[in-house]
Amino acid sequence: MVTAGAGGLAIDAGDVRDAARLILGAAVxxxxxxxxxxxxxxxxxxxxxxxxxxxxxSFKFRGAYNRLARxxxxxxxxxxxxxxxxxxxxxxxxxxxxxxxxxxxxxxxxAPAVKRANTRALGAAIVPYDRLTGSREExxxxxxRDRGATLVPSFDDPCVIAGQGTIGLEILAQADAxxxxxxxxxxxxxxxxxxxxxxTAIKAQAPAIAxxxxxxxxxxxxxxxxxxxxxxxxxxxxxxxxxxxxAPSPGALTFPINRALxxxxxxxxxxxxxxxxxxxxxxxxxxxxxxxxxALAAALHGKAPPADGATVIVISGANVDPAEFAAILxxxxxx
Amino acid sequence: MVTAGAGGLAIDAGDVRDAARLILGAAVxxxxxxxxxxxxxxxxxxxxxxxxxxxxxSFKFRGAYNRLARxxxxxxxxxxxxxxxxxxxxxxxxxxxxxxxxxxxxxxxxAPAVKRANTRALGAAIVPYDRLTGSREExxxxxxRDRGATLVPSFDDPCVIAGQGTIGLEILAQADAxxxxxxxxxxxxxxxxxxxxxxTAIKAQAPAIAxxxxxxxxxxxxxxxxxxxxxxxxxxxxxxxxxxxxAPSPGALTFPINRALxxxxxxxxxxxxxxxxxxxxxxxxxxxxxxxxxALAAALHGKAPPADGATVIVISGANVDPAEFAAILxxxxxx
Numbered sequence: 001m002v003t004a005g006a007g008g009l010a011i012d013a014g015d016v017r018d019a020a021r022l023i024l025g026a027a028v029x030x031x032x033x034x035x036x037x038x039x040x041x042x043x044x045x046x047x048x049x050x051x052x053x054x055x056x057x058s059f060k061f062r063g064a065y066n067r068l069a070r071x072x073x074x075x076x077x078x079x080x081x082x083x084x085x086x087x088x089x090x091x092x093x094x095x096x097x098x099x100x101x102x103x104x105x106x107x108x109x110x111a112p113a114v115k116r117a118n119t120r121a122l123g124a125a126i127v128p129y130d131r132l133t134g135s136r137e138e139x140x141x142x143x144x145r146d147r148g149a150t151l152v153p154s155f156d157d158p159c160v161i162a163g164q165g166t167i168g169l170e171i172l173a174q175a176d177a178x179x180x181x182x183x184x185x186x187x188x189x190x191x192x193x194x195x196x197x198x199x200t201a202i203k204a205q206a207p208a209i210a211x212x213x214x215x216x217x218x219x220x221x222x223x224x225x226x227x228x229x230x231x232x233x234x235x236x237x238x239x240x241x242x243x244x245x246x247a248p249s250p251g252a253l254t255f256p257i258n259r260a261l262x263x264x265x266x267x268x269x270x271x272x273x274x275x276x277x278x279x280x281x282x283x284x285x286x287x288x289x290x291x292x293x294x295a296l297a298a299a300l301h302g303k304a305p306p307a308d309g310a311t312v313i314v315i316s317g318a319n320v321d322p323a324e325f326a327a328i329l330x331x332x333x334x335x
Numbered sequence: 336m337v338t339a340g341a342g343g344l345a346i347d348a349g350d351v352r353d354a355a356r357l358i359l360g361a362a363v364x365x366x367x368x369x370x371x372x373x374x375x376x377x378x379x380x381x382x383x384x385x386x387x388x389x390x391x392x393s394f395k396f397r398g399a400y401n402r403l404a405r406x407x408x409x410x411x412x413x414x415x416x417x418x419x420x421x422x423x424x425x426x427x428x429x430x431x432x433x434x435x436x437x438x439x440x441x442x443x444x445x446a447p448a449v450k451r452a453n454t455r456a457l458g459a460a461i462v463p464y465d466r467l468t469g470s471r472e473e474x475x476x477x478x479x480r481d482r483g484a485t486l487v488p489s490f491d492d493p494c495v496i497a498g499q500g501t502i503g504l505e506i507l508a509q510a511d512a513x514x515x516x517x518x519x520x521x522x523x524x525x526x527x528x529x530x531x532x533x534x535t536a537i538k539a540q541a542p543a544i545a546x547x548x549x550x551x552x553x554x555x556x557x558x559x560x561x562x563x564x565x566x567x568x569x570x571x572x573x574x575x576x577x578x579x580x581x582a583p584s585p586g587a588l589t590f591p592i593n594r595a596l597x598x599x600x601x602x603x604x605x606x607x608x609x610x611x612x613x614x615x616x617x618x619x620x621x622x623x624x625x626x627x628x629x630a631l632a633a634a635l636h637g638k639a640p641p642a643d644g645a646t647v648i649v650i651s652g653a654n655v656d657p658a659e660f661a662a663i664l665x666x667x668x669x670x
Contacts, residue, residue: 031366033388036429052620053368094371114617278657282449285387285653287620318620322613326661 009260010158010253013204016165016197019066023166026069026098027062028054030167032174032312037283042299045180045310049171050286052318056118058244058292059164059194059316060084060091060154066163067152068095076101080152081144083107083136085243086115087291087317088154093122104149106140112243112289114321155193156251165197171312172205182209183309186266186295188316189213189222190245192254198314199261210263210307214294216240216270221249222258223265231255241270244291244317266304268297274328276300280315281329292317344595345493345588348539351500351532354401358501361404361433362397363389365502367509367647372618377634380515380645384506387622387653391453393579394499394529394651395419395426395489401498402487403430411436415487416479418442418471420578421450422626422652423489428459439484441475447578447624449656490528491586500532506647507540517544518644521601521630523651524548524557525580527589533649534596545598545642549629551575551605556584557593558600566590576605579626579652601639603632609663611635615650616664627652 033048051059068080079102082092089105096103103124107116108131120126129139144151153160168185175182185202187195192213199211213222218240224232233249240246250258268276273290276297280288288296295313298304304311368383386394403415414437417427424440431438438459442451443466455461464474479486488495503520510517520537522530527548534546548557553575559567568584575581585593603611608625611632615623623631630648633639639646 028369031368031388033366034363035388036390050620053366053370055371057620281622281657281660285385285392285622287616287622322616322664325616326664329657329661 009257011162011165011200011257013200015158015162016169016201019162020166020169022069023062023065023163026065027166029170030054032171032178033284034178035284042311046299047175047178047180047310047312048284049167049312049314051167051314051316052287052292056090056094057317057319058087058091059167060087061094062166063160063163063193064088064091064152065095065098067157067159068092068099068101070159071150075150078148078150079103081106081140081147081149082152082154083140084154085246086111086119087244087319089119089124090115090122090319092152093119093124097123104143106136106143108136112319112321112324115319118319155191155247156253158253161193161197161254161257163197164194165201167314168198168201172202175310175312180310182206182312183307184210184212184304185312185314186212186214186298186304187314188245188291188294189215189265190291191247191251192222192258193251194316195262196254196257200257203261211261212263212266212304213258214266214268214298216242216245216273216294217267219245219247220265220267223267225250225255226259226262226265229259242273242291242294244289245294264305266298268294268301268303272297272301274331277328286315287318287320287325288315289317289320344592346497346500346535346592348535350493350497351504351536354497355501355504357404358397358400358498361400362501364505365389367506367513368619369513370619377646381634382510382513382515382645382647383619384502384647384649385621386502386649386651387627391422391425391429392652392654393422393426393627394502395422396429397501398495398498398528399423399426399487400430400433402492402494403427403434403436405494406485410485413483413485414438416441416475416482416484417487417489418475419489420581421446421454422579422654424454424459425450425457425654427487428454428457432458439478441471441478443471447654447656447659450654453654490526490582491588493588496528496532496589496592498532499529500536502649503533503536507537510645510647515645517541517647518642519545519547519639520647520649521547521549521633521639522649523580523626523629524550524600525626526582526586527557527593528586529651530597531589531592535592538596546596547598547601547639548593549601549603549633551577551580551608551629552602554580554582555600555602558602560585560590561594561597561600564594577608577626577629579624580629599640601633603629603636603638607632607636609666612663621650622653622655622660623650624652624655
C-alpha cells in the first residue's frame with residue numbers, strides 16, 4: 001500500500017521498494033549499457049539505462065502495473081480507463097492484459113500510428129479525441145464514471161510514480177555491479193512522474209547524486225517551475241517532436257517531489273534530439289523515440305553542469321514510427 | 336596459450352575460458368534480452384544476445400582482442416594486418432588501439448561507408464581493393480610479410496575462434512540467471528568462427544543444446560558442407576545483402592569444429608533478413624545489420640526444427656549505413 005511520503009510528499013523510498021517487489025518478474029530488468037565512444041566524448045563514464053527493452057517499449061509499464069496490480073477483484077472486473085499520447089496507453093494496456101482486466105484508452109487522433117496500433121494489439125479499446133480542441137481528462141473521467149472503472153493517471157498518481165521509481169533502484173544496483181560511482185542522472189520529464197520516482201529512489205540511498213530533469217525547450221515547464229518554486233505552464237501553442245513529453249505543466253503530486261529532490265532542469269531543442277537519435281542509432285545501436293532521447297541529447301550537447309562521477313542517461317522509450325525514424329536518420333545537420 | 340583441442344580440433348573449451356579471462360574488463364558483457372511478443376510469436380521463451388552493444392558494434396572485437404593481446408612486445412611494435420569487409424576490421428582496429436599497436440586493414444572498396452569510416456576513426460590505415468578482381472588474402476599477406484607484421488585472420492585462427500566463443504559462456508551464465516533452460520542456439524555463419532567458438536563453449540557444458548548455424552540462402556556453404564561432410568563452396572556470382580557473411584566456403588579450422596558440434600544449417604532469404612531487421616526495430620528496439628539479423632530471421636520464419644527449451648538468438652552486429660537502414664524500414668512486403 002502506498003502511503004504519504006515524508007514531508008507530505010506523495011511517495012517515499014519505501015513505496016518504490018514495495019513497487020519493485022510487486023513488479024519483480026512482471027517487468028523487464030532493463031540493461032545498463034556502456035559505450036567507449038560515449039565515455040570518450042563526455043570524458044568520463046556514461047551509463048545508459050535502456051527502457052526501450054521494457055514491455056511495450058517504454059518505462060510506462062512499470063507504473064501502470066504497480067497501479068493495476070493493487071486493484072481489488074471487483075475493481076479489476078470494472079476495468080481501467082487512461083488517457084495518453086501512446087506510451088502510457090501501451091503500458092496500461094499491457095498491464096491490464098497481464099492482469100486480466102478490460103482497458104479503455106483515450107488517445108489523441110494524431111498520436112504516432114505505431115503507438116495506436118500497439119495499444120489496440122494489446123487488447124485495449126481506443127477512444128480518439130482532437131488534441132487541440134478536446135479535453136482528454138474530461139473524456140476519460142466521464143468514461144470511468146459511467147462504467148465504474150478506475151482512472152489511471154499517466155503521472156500524477158502515487159502508485160504510478162513509485163512504479164517508475166523502480167528504475168532508480170535498478171540503476172543503483174547495476175552501477176554498483178559495474179563498479180561505477182554515479183555523479184548525476186539525466187531523466188526525461190513530461191509530467192514529471194518518471195524523474196520524481198527515480199529521484200525518490202536514488203536520493204534516499206545516495207543524496208549526493210544530482211538528478212536533472214530534461215525537457216524539450218518548448219516544454220520547459222518543469223525547468224522554469226524548479227527555478228520559480230511554483231508550477232509554471234507552457235503556452236498552448238507550444239510544439240515539439242517529443243510527443244511523449246507534451247504535458248503543459250508539472251503535476252500536482254510530482255512537482256513537490258521534484259522541487260524537493262531535483263537539481264536544475266535542462267532543455268534540448270528538437271534538432272538536438274534528432275542528433276541524439278542518430279547517435280543512439282550509429283553508436284549505441286539502439287532505437288529511441290524523440291522523447292526517449294532527450295537525456296542523451298542533453299549529455300551529448302553539454303547541457304548538464306559538471307559533476308564528479310559517472311553520468312547515467314535514461315533512454316525512456318523507443319516507440320517511433322518507422323517513417324519518422326527513417327526521415328530523422330536521413331537528415332544531417334552536422335550535429 | 337591456445338592449444339590443440341580434443342580430437343585434433345583447433346580449440347577446446349579451455350581455450351574459450353582462457354579467452355574469457357583475458358578479455359574480462361576489455362570486452363563488453365553484452366545483455367541477454369527477452370521480449371514478450373517474441374516469446375508469444377515462437378510459443379516458447381526466446382533470449383536475444385545483443386552483440387550490437389559490443390565495442391565497435393559487433394562480436395568481432397572479442398576474437399581480435401584475444402589474438403592481439405597475446406602478441407609479444409616486438410610483435411606489437413610491428414603491428415597487425417587484417418582483411419575484412421568491415422566488422423573484423425573495426426574489431427582489430429579497436430583492439431590494436433587499446434593495446435597500442437599499429438593496424439592496417441585491407442577492405443573491399445564497396446564495404447559499407449559506416450564500416451570504412453569507423454575503421455579509420457579507430458586509427459587504422461585502410462588499403463582498399465576490388466572485391467570482384469583482387470585477392471584480399473594475397474594483398475594482406477604481402478603487406479604483413481613486407482612489414483614483419485602479424486596477420487590476423489577473421490575466422491580461421493584458434494585465438495579468434497576462442498575469443499568469439501566467450502559469447503557462449505556468457506549465454507550459459509545469463510540464461511541460467513534468467514531461469515531459462517536452453518534448447519537451441521541460432522548463430523549467424525560466414526566463415527564459421529563465431530558459431531564454432533560458441534559451440535565449443537556450450538557443448539562442453541551442455542551437450543544436449545542444439546547449435547544451428549544460419550546463413551544467407553545464397554551463401555549456404557556451411558549448411559551444404561555439414562550435409563555432405565566436406566567443405567563446399569558457393570558460386571563466385573553469389574550475392575546477398577548480408578555483407579558480413581560473404582565467405583565463400585567454411586574455414587579449414589572452423590569446419591572440423593562445426594562438423595563435430597553443430598546441428599543442421601539453416602538458411603534465410605534477403606527478404607526474410609529485411610523483415611527481421613524491421614522486427615528488431617519495431618519490437619526489440621534494436622539496430623541490426625543484415626548479417627547480424629539472420630538468426631532472428633531464422634527464428635521468426637520457423638526455420639529451426641522444434642526443440643525443448645528456450646531459443647537463444649545471437650544478434651551478432653549492427654553496423655549498417657543509415658540510408659540502407661532507412662530504406663529497409665521503408666519497405667513493406669507484408670512479412
